[in-house]
Amino acid sequence: PYLAWRLLREQDRMRLFELHSTEIDVLRHRFHDAGRRVMIYAGDGFDGIKALLPPPPRRALVLIDPSFEDKRDYSRTLTCVEESLKRFANGTYAVWYPQVTRPESQRFPEQLKRLQDKNWLHLTLSVSNPPADGFGLYGSGMFILNPPYTLEASMKEALPWLVKTLGQDAGTQFKIESRGD
Known part of the structure; x- marks a missing residue:
C-alpha cells in the first residue's frame, strides 16, 4: 500500500482494510x-467495501488481496467482485491470487472470467516449477476487470524482465490473457 500511496495524485484517496490486528498497527x-x-479500517474488507461503492468521483481502483489462508477466501472474493460490479460496474478491480497447487487456486481464474465476459486482463508470473511436495507458493496471478487500456502493453514489457530477474528454475514463465470490449 505504501507504494500505491506514493503514486496517488493530490485528489486521490486510499481506503485500506486489514483483518489481522497486528498488521493494523503496522499500517497505522x-x-x-x-x-x-x-x-x-480494522475489519473485513469483503464487508467494508460495500459502504464505499460507488465512490463519489465515480472512478476507482479496487485492489483485492486476501490472504487465501482460508479456502473460503476464493468464494468470498468471487462474491465480493460480483456484488461490487453490480454497485459500481465501471470500477477497475484488480484481484491478486497465489499460484499454489490447491484446486481452488487452479479454478479461480476461470471463475473470475465468468463474472464479466468482456474487458479483463489476466496476468500470471511463475518464478519456479510447482513444488514437488505440492506445498508452497510458486507464483502469483493478477486478474483485472476493466483494466486501463495501457496496462497490457506495459505488462508485455515488464513481465519478461520479472521472469529474468526473479526466475528460479526452468519453470519460470509469464502469461498474459485478455478480452477487450
Whole structure:
C-alpha cells in the first residue's frame, strides 16, 4: 500500500482494510502522516467495501488481496467482485491470487472470467516449477476487470524482465490473457 500511496495524485484517496490486528498497527504507523488521504479500517474488507461503492468521483481502483489462508477466501472474493460490479460496474478491480497447487487456486481464474465476459486482463508470473511436495507458493496471478487500456502493453514489457530477474528454475514463465470490449 505504501507504494500505491506514493503514486496517488493530490485528489486521490486510499481506503485500506486489514483483518489481522497486528498488521493494523503496522499500517497505522506507516501512514501516520498521510492525513485524511489514507483511511485505515480494522475489519473485513469483503464487508467494508460495500459502504464505499460507488465512490463519489465515480472512478476507482479496487485492489483485492486476501490472504487465501482460508479456502473460503476464493468464494468470498468471487462474491465480493460480483456484488461490487453490480454497485459500481465501471470500477477497475484488480484481484491478486497465489499460484499454489490447491484446486481452488487452479479454478479461480476461470471463475473470475465468468463474472464479466468482456474487458479483463489476466496476468500470471511463475518464478519456479510447482513444488514437488505440492506445498508452497510458486507464483502469483493478477486478474483485472476493466483494466486501463495501457496496462497490457506495459505488462508485455515488464513481465519478461520479472521472469529474468526473479526466475528460479526452468519453470519460470509469464502469461498474459485478455478480452477487450
